[in-house]
Amino acid sequence: MVQTSSPEIRETAEGRGSPASAPPAPPTPEYASWISQDRSTDPAAVTMRREAAELVERVMAHYRDNTTHEAQEQWTEPVSNYLDADRWRRETDAVHRSVPxxxxxxxxxxxxxxxxxxxxxxxxxxxxxxxxxxxxxxxxxxxxxxxxxxxxxxxxxxxxxxxxxxxxxxxxxxxxxxxxxxxxxxxxxxxxxxxxxxxxxxxxxxxxxxxxxxxPDLDAWLGDLQPLLAGMRLAECHHYSTSELTSPNWKVTLDGYLETYHFASLHPKTVFETNLSNMMAHDTWGPHQRIAPALRPIARAVELPPEQRDPGECVGPIYWLFPGLAIAGGWRQKIAVSLVLPRTATESVTQQIILLRDPAVTDEERQAADRFGEWFHEVVRDEDYATTYGVQQGLEALAGTDFVFGRNEPGLQHFHRTIHQHLDTAHRAAR
CATH class of the missing domain: 2.102.10.10 (Rieske [2Fe-2S] iron-sulphur domain)
Structure with missing residues (x-):
């Protein structure tokens, strides 16, 4: 089933978009863990479970110390890099028209x-x-x-x-x-x-x-990330729905996917109800990466022995494939995939793809899947994209300045660094 929708944004006195209605309640029951039930002896599944246990320990260390993964330093990105239409063409040539x-x-x-x-x-x-x-x-x-x-x-x-x-x-x-x-x-x-x-x-x-x-050499392109992706057994999932959103400039849009720093301020009644803010582990595989925010049940699990911890209830990893595919909930029964593609220098399109471990057969199962997809769609539309459209609106007025990515935003730094590398490679090849 394919649905299309455009952002429905109202202007507030503060000038920032707000949802047309109250934010949807987080579908907490939909976050049922799958990884804790998986008993596959397939090598990729075994690798994934071992990696999951290690990732939980890393995120728990951040929870105990009230810290998060940090880059070595801050990163500044000129605002002009979001505005320049010629640069956008060079980026899409060097990235989207060149990589798998x-x-x-x-x-x-x-x-x-x-x-x-x-x-x-x-x-x-x-x-x-x-x-x-x-x-x-x-x-x-x-x-x-x-x-x-x-x-x-x-x-x-x-x-x-x-x-x-x-x-x-x-x-x-x-x-x-x-x-x-x-x-x-x-x-x-x-x-x-x-x-x-x-x-x-x-x-x-x-x-x-x-x-x-x-x-393209897909095995080389995915590298050591491929076994972790294979361990989630996404090919065995069932496609339930696809919805579509228009979104701002592709980099403005994707910047919001690559950090957890905004959870408490932008999503106080939605994402922040299930995820802790500004607390995550971060890993990279070539151009690809994973951000792994702490989930609220980690507060209870930290007191349990390792064998009693459910990774799917402690950590919510988001696997992010360059240049624009995010897989959230890969350790769970319901999975939300976001595919962001540039359309013009000022607009992109986002496909939201809902996958289920088991097909929705009964009315109750279909209603639960609908709630999950609608929650995901509304939060992104009414909170994330309402804000990023505001970012887009202010870019021209900020021309000549730069944005700063904090040490607690390593995902943004890696994303922009990778784009710069592809532009540099294309420039050298053209000489």
């Missing part, structure tokens, strides 16, 4: 003859799983006259038929039929397949490169 993009969860294409269509930087991308289960990606445009084959969303389709003149393709993108070919003239099949894009599937995530000539 995580554009779908495997469970969005749950079986043979399924697809996900998504627009990325104005490029219509079509991801398919063919009848043998293999993943493909291609430009979502007919080779006859360029018409879009499928509108954005997920679904089942045994044959891709152009709505304009009924040319048809199989799920691998091969041209299979030309309507009225006798009068049109013979069309060589091998020369009119859909334009393919490099694609691959790892750990329940589908990656696509926008450069048809790219040869």
């Amino acid at each position: 993009l995580p554009l779908a969860m495997s469970s969005e294409l749950p079986g043979p003859n399924t697809y996900k269509a998504i627009d990325v930087l104005g490029i219509p991308v079509l991801i398919t799983r063919d009848r043998q289960g293999a993943i493909h990606a291609m430009i979502n445009a007919c080779r006859h006259r360029g018409a879009k084959l499928l509108e954005p969303g997920c679904g089942v389709q045994k044959r891709l038929t152009c709505p304009y003149h009924s040319w048809s393709y199989d799920l691998a993108g091969q041209l299979r039929g030309v309507y009225a070919e006798k009068t049109f003239g013979e069309v060589p099949r091998e020369g009119r397949s859909l334009v393919r894009l490099p694609a691959g599937e790892r750990a329940g995530i589908v990656f696509v490169s926008l450069d048809p000539a790219a040869e």
